[in-house]
Amino acid sequence: MSRRRHGKKPTIALWMLVAVADVALLVATGGLVxxxxxxxSLAIIAGGFVAGRQLLAQQKSNPLAVAQKERADSARRRA
Structure with missing residues (x-):
C-alpha cells in the first residue's frame, strides 16, 4: 500500500503564504525607500548633466573672444 506523506502539501501552502506576506511587506515598506x-538618482543625474554642460561650454568657448581678451590684457599691461 502506498501512503501519502502527511504534511507535504500543507507545508508548501504555508511557505507560499509566507512568501506572499514577505512580498507584501517589501512592497509596503519599499514605497518610501x-x-x-x-x-x-534624479538629483545626481541632473547635477551631472549641468556639470557636463558647463565643461562643454568652457571647452567650446569662442576662440576670437579669447584672442580679443588676450590682446586687451596685453594692451593694458603696456599702458
Missing part, C-alpha cells in the same frame, strides 16, 4: 532612491 523607492521614492527616496528615485529622487536621489
Amino acid at each position: 523607492a521614492l527616496v532612491l528615485i529622487a536621489a
Whole structure:
C-alpha cells in the first residue's frame, strides 16, 4: 500500500503564504525607500548633466573672444 506523506502539501501552502506576506511587506515598506532612491538618482543625474554642460561650454568657448581678451590684457599691461 502506498501512503501519502502527511504534511507535504500543507507545508508548501504555508511557505507560499509566507512568501506572499514577505512580498507584501517589501512592497509596503519599499514605497518610501523607492521614492527616496528615485529622487536621489534624479538629483545626481541632473547635477551631472549641468556639470557636463558647463565643461562643454568652457571647452567650446569662442576662440576670437579669447584672442580679443588676450590682446586687451596685453594692451593694458603696456599702458
